[in-house]
Amino acid sequence: MYILVTGSTSGRFRVQELDSAGAATGLDRRLTTPEFLALVRERDHDVVRWVWADTARIYPVVLRGNARVARCHDLRLCHVILRNSALTGGSVLANAPASRWDAPTAAAAEPAAAGATLFEMDLGAAEYDGVGHDGAGALPDDALAEFQAQLMAIRTCSDPGRLRLLLAAESVGALIAAEMQFAGLPWRSAIHDSLLTAELGPRVAAGSRPARLEELAARIRADLGDPSVNPDSPPELLKALNRAGLGVASTRAWELEKLDHPVIEPLLRYKKLSRLLAANGWYWMESWIINDRFHPEYLPGGVVTGRWATRGGGALQLPKQIRGAVVADPGWSFVVADAAQLEPRILAALSADTAMAAAGRGTDLYAGIVASGVVETRAHAKVAMLGAMYGATSGESGRLLPRLARAYPRALALTETAARAGERGDVVSTRLGRSSPRPGSGWQDDQARASEAGATTADERRARSQARDWGRFTRNFIVQGSAAEWALCWMAEIRKGLTALSAPAEDTGAAVQGRTTRGEFEVAPHLVFFLHDEVIVHTPAALADDVARIVTEAAGAAGRLLFGDFPVDFPLTCVVVDSYADAK
DNA sequence: CCGGGAGGCGCG
């Protein structure tokens, strides 16, 4: 049973009931926002999947109305997958000309605009799919046709089960992303401020240097014998370093670390601190922290591999330096969990390499590789595995690869096959059927030119280099993308478990007019952060152990969803803490 | 004045 929801600029929703084949049943109503919210509460208990154009646009309306949905089908996200998947390459959908469903997603509203709080902002419910203008100029209401085309593409593909799981996972990911943005990550501005003050000195006006940075800049100038050099300017700094007799080609920290000179220590500290100030300083805090919550905008499917991206606030790059500001509410705790060596385990399962899977059973996978006698140290095991998944050719990683290939031929053959496909310009696909993009026309042109009669050695070298670049991309795509699918399934299972844990707390009505509320996010355990292979759940402290069990069991369930009975473990490091800084 | 590329660094 599907319920198709389309929106309108006049705050009315069109709601059409569809049967399990996606055909209209005739139930077709126009509802106001309160009526729509009432319908959501009434019908979400059934086996209903809500179908809509864009979760990021419509679901905040539901959340602000203190309601939630269990399942949805996000037409925009699913369209992208089905258009690109090799599994649906012959479908009508994939071969139709580009439409508005192929347009990039519009930027959402500014988060911290002019004193508005997140809960007062218009998150774009109106006109989220551009339909429903009651006058001239309305765009065609093609959401139903699009949904039916998607169902057809799934039904007629070679492996519908995998794609159905992928689309369900992608869509529930969109729900979770909206819920996490809505709930926010607990963030203590006072602690953040004192961390900054301890590192940088007292806060100063924007545009001037805090005391610690000013002192370090003075030392750098003195040590370089250059009273005017600006340490924020790489070209100036590079010249000054060279004048001081330091033969570096860049000012990167990893290169400076190799040098022995008095200026290096203050310079590296300057770089570290100026980065903290620029990326996560007071200005960042004022822009992104509202009422002790960080509300990043997550973008499910924002990376071609299926990983999420974020927009604004740099939520996926929170430096370890400031994680001490992430503190649970009084009486609450965080359950912080992180999948151990996720990508190599995904590779073992993808390739059905039982030896590699066995090396990770009940233990650190890299330690297991050492115990199997493949390499001598854990560091070697790790760098060799990363090299296999990223396509290392030289250095220590390159030297260790043959030993890995001897011990785990199936796993290494899979990555090699993916790389060769990319080098030819072919498409590769993840476990559940997300396919890599084709290389651009420039790439194709360069390959073609290199095989023509008049090709120069420079043409050939260039084409070969680009082919290898693309091969490294496709090599990594299957692993990173399949790991992203595991993570989506993991989060979906966590969300399901958390819902069951707090099921009795059925709420009764809409938010009080004019009041801001986070609804059940104020009383029940909920996801507040996700970072590729890591989640944070904010929970009443009394439920933390239950939550930890749910999170752990969800990892096993995700593995079974992707890989059935294949004997691969997905162990977690899972801790209950008050502060994110204590997680590892 | 603005936009975009480069350099650089944070995260997985």
Added chain:
DNA sequence: AAAGCGCGCCTCCCGG
């Protein structure tokens, strides 16, 4: 110029 993938976002700097 990071060996080897994927991102976002800061400042500086240059060209239009």
